[in-house]
Amino acid sequence: MxxxxxxxxxxxxxxxxLVLERYFSGADAFNAELVQTAKRAxxxxxxxxxxxxxxxxxYNIFSSERGPAIRQLGRMVCEAVRDLLKEGxxxxxxxxxxxxxxxxxxxxxxxxxxHHHAGNHFSAVYYAQVDPPRAGYEQGIGGSLSLxxxxxxxxxxxxxxxxxxxxxxxxxxAVKSGMLIIFPAYVVHHVPTYFSDGVxxxxxxxxNLQHPTLTETFVDEDDLAP
Numbered sequence: 001m002x003x004x005x006x007x008x009x010x011x012x013x014x015x016x017x018l019v020l021e022r023y024f025s026g027a028d029a030f031n032a033e034l035v036q037t038a039k040r041a042x043x044x045x046x047x048x049x050x051x052x053x054x055x056x057x058x059y060n061i062f063s064s065e066r067g068p069a070i071r072q073l074g075r076m077v078c079e080a081v082r083d084l085l086k087e088g089x090x091x092x093x094x095x096x097x098x099x100x101x102x103x104x105x106x107x108x109x110x111x112x113x114x115h116h117h118a119g120n121h122f123s124a125v126y127y128a129q130v131d132p133p134r135a136g137y138e139q140g141i142g143g144s145l146s147l148x149x150x151x152x153x154x155x156x157x158x159x160x161x162x163x164x165x166x167x168x169x170x171x172x173x174a175v176k177s178g179m180l181i182i183f184p185a186y187v188v189h190h191v192p193t194y195f196s197d198g199v200x201x202x203x204x205x206x207x208n209l210q211h212p213t214l215t216e217t218f219v220d221e222d223d224l225a226p
Contacts, residue, residue: 001068004030011088017150018088020182022080027178033069034128035201038103048105061101061203062219074099074224077124077205080182096210098218106200112191120185122207127179131198143194146172150187
């Protein structure tokens with residue numbers, strides 16, 4: 001299996017938040033293997049999404065699945081984190097990166113509610129398969145990744161009585177296969193309802209930079225070597 005080539009990378013300045021968006025080309029075989037990995041994980045655990053249910057079982061895709069594709073995914077995430085730290089935060093490269101991840105297997109008319117990943121430094125999502133929407137539904141809305149404005153002073157929506165999460169200022173990414181997105185873990189995000197006859201298969205990753213409160217469920221970057 002050849003390593004997917006970086007096709008393009010963009011670092012977006014959203015509010016005071018840096019978000020890395022990276023798209024990989026030549027990743028068809030890689031993505032297909034990841035989809036099979038996600039399918040095995042879902043069948044083994046009986047869970048199709050949600051960090052709470054996977055972490056409750058002390059499940060980490062990077063330690064539970066040791067195949068070449070998932071190890072390659074881990075290395076791709078670590079490389080992207082280092083690029084974000086260097087280009088966006090002007091940080092040195094001495095951090096030891098640790099990962100914990102799980103698959104997200106979405107079918108028709110499913111959504112992911114607003115949440116964040118407190119206790120981690122960054123969150124990442126890699127999309128292995130994003131099938132098109134059903135006829136009559138706009139591409140890029142259902143199943144997109146929506147990030148909410150994290151600024152605590154931005155509360156004008158409460159004065160208007162609009163208290164629901166999705167009515168706050170958001171930035172939505174129309175996701176596609178081969179896309180990786182990394183953002184600070186404190187940013188609240190959600191996935192609008194996905195309307196499709198296919199599936200949306202992604203891998204969510206919690207990222208920590210050598211923190212004393214890390215649990216043994218995290219996998220260090222050094223353990224992902226080929």
